[in-house]
Amino acid sequence: MEPTSTATCPIHFDPFTSPYLDDPYAVFPTLLAEAGPRYWPELDMWLVARHEQVDAVFKDPERFSAAVAQDPMQAPHPDAAAVLSTGFRPLKTMSNLDGPEHTRIRRHTQVGFSPRRLRAMEPIVRRAAVELIDALPATGEAELVAQLTHPLPATVIFSLLGFPAEDWAMVKSWCGDRMAFSWGRPDRDAQVQIAQDMVSYWQYCEAHVAAQLLDPGDHFTGDLLRIHLADPSTLSVAEITSVIYGLSFAGHETTTNLLSNTIRRLLEDRSRWEAILADRGAIDAAVVEGVRHDSSVVAWRRITTCEVALGDVTIPAGSRLLLLLGAANHDPARFTEPERFDPARPNAADALSFGWGKHYCLGATLAKLEVAVVLEELAARRPSLRLVPQTFSFNPNVSFRGPKQLRVELG
Numbered sequence: 001m002e003p004t005s006t007a008t009c010p011i012h013f014d015p016f017t018s019p020y021l022d023d024p025y026a027v028f029p030t031l032l033a034e035a036g037p038r039y040w041p042e043l044d045m046w047l048v049a050r051h052e053q054v055d056a057v058f059k060d061p062e063r064f065s066a067a068v069a070q071d072p073m074q075a076p077h078p079d080a081a082a083v084l085s086t087g088f089r090p091l092k093t094m095s096n097l098d099g100p101e102h103t104r105i106r107r108h109t110q111v112g113f114s115p116r117r118l119r120a121m122e123p124i125v126r127r128a129a130v131e132l133i134d135a136l137p138a139t140g141e142a143e144l145v146a147q148l149t150h151p152l153p154a155t156v157i158f159s160l161l162g163f164p165a166e167d168w169a170m171v172k173s174w175c176g177d178r179m180a181f182s183w184g185r186p187d188r189d190a191q192v193q194i195a196q197d198m199v200s201y202w203q204y205c206e207a208h209v210a211a212q213l214l215d216p217g218d219h220f221t222g223d224l225l226r227i228h229l230a231d232p233s234t235l236s237v238a239e240i241t242s243v244i245y246g247l248s249f250a251g252h253e254t255t256t257n258l259l260s261n262t263i264r265r266l267l268e269d270r271s272r273w274e275a276i277l278a279d280r281g282a283i284d285a286a287v288v289e290g291v292r293h294d295s296s297v298v299a300w301r302r303i304t305t306c307e308v309a310l311g312d313v314t315i316p317a318g319s320r321l322l323l324l325l326g327a328a329n330h331d332p333a334r335f336t337e338p339e340r341f342d343p344a345r346p347n348a349a350d351a352l353s354f355g356w357g358k359h360y361c362l363g364a365t366l367a368k369l370e371v372a373v374v375l376e377e378l379a380a381r382r383p384s385l386r387l388v389p390q391t392f393s394f395n396p397n398v399s400f401r402g403p404k405q406l407r408v409e410l411g
């Protein structure tokens with residue numbers, strides 16, 4: 001069914017350039033004012049903005065498949081596809097897998113995020129945060145993305161996965177702009193470079209899992225391999241490798257951006273930061289409100305498995321949906337004065353930044369722990385921290401949002 005003109009997006013915007021990238025929250029109210037999803041010809045997708053409707057999609061995996069969640073927004077350039085074909089073989093295992101297969105793999109991967117594993121991670125997070133914060137200059141300017149919010153989640157996720165510390169610099173060098181490959185519009189040369197890094201990273205994960213298979217260590221990779229060794233039919237080595245590859249991405253840039261966004265929002269109004277300096281007990285609520293107010297994932301994808309009615313429209317089978325999580329988090333029908341950063345907000349935890357339902361983010365507790373620990377250590381060690389007046393710029397992709405740089409004044 002062709003969408004009617006009234007069901008077409010009422011505004012034109014390019015999600016990969018300014019001004020949308022600088023402030024998508026300026027566009028969201030127009031979409032929230034529509035009674036239902038709107039067809040967006042620019043990317044041949046339907047935009048879903050209202051909290052109630054995004055929530056309904058997340059809770060109905062039968063009619064809204066997650067299969068497209070990681071697909072490139074544009075078909076890869078043939079030269080990049082050729083590079084990938086030389087040795088990039090991840091299976092669909094988590095965020096882009098549906099049904100009982102997803103349930104089986106998720107049941108096993110949950111062990112990696114058990115209360116026991118998370119308790120074991122806390123000192124690792126704190127040690128890494130303290131080291132990075134103490135390495136900042138005593139006075140003058142620092143750039144917190146390069147010096148704190150990018151390296152910290154890398155250290156945490158690589159520790160969780162059991163990558164040896166001596167490999168971290170090499171693995172980090174492959175991280176590059178992987179976000180751009182699936183969620184952006186990189187040109188041919190950038191795609192080829194990213195594809196080369198993806199192959200290197202994938203082959204590293206294969207070698208890591210193969211080595212651990214001989215003697216699984218006390219970390220997440222070891223946890224999964226012990227399950228495999230007890231009964232190989234429950235979880236294959238190829239699935240474990242794919243989970244490890246996916247997690248090293250899922251747990252990295254998302255959290256870098258969440259850290260940067262939250263620090264930015266707390267510092268841009270001094271009274272917010274002073275509230276934390278006065279009472280460290282205020283940190284947890286500030287983290288939850290930070291996740292709502294300036295999410296590091298502003299959009300996620302689904303595809304309809306049949307014709308569906310949503311809001312005031314009927315969407316054909318096989319339609320790709322862009323769930324605007326940032327819009328849903330600022331829906332005035334759900335959140336009073338949604339533009340206000342308010343840690344006392346009673347329903348901040350209703351935000352959809354981590355998704356909802358079967359695919360609810362496995363790393364949500366770990367990501368929030370990382371932000372809380374960084375805020376605690378910044379408050380203890382660098383209470384006079386201030387934002388430098390600056391214009392923020394953002395990576396050109398539809399889903400992952402955080403400033404490329406966050407310049408602060410110390411001392």
Ligand code: HEM
Nearest residue numbers: 094095250251254297353354355356359361362363366367
């Ligand atoms: C330690 C950091 C993180 C880890 C290890 C992690 C891991 C994961 C995993 C494994 C999934 C797939 C779950 C499944 O399919 O069953 C997932 C989904 C997701 N995560 Fe995370 N994540 C992290 C941080 C974040 C952050 C900071 C955000 C945004 C604020 C985020 C947003 C999401 C979203 C939107 C989904 C998809 C939910 C859905 O499809 O319903 N994640 N995450």
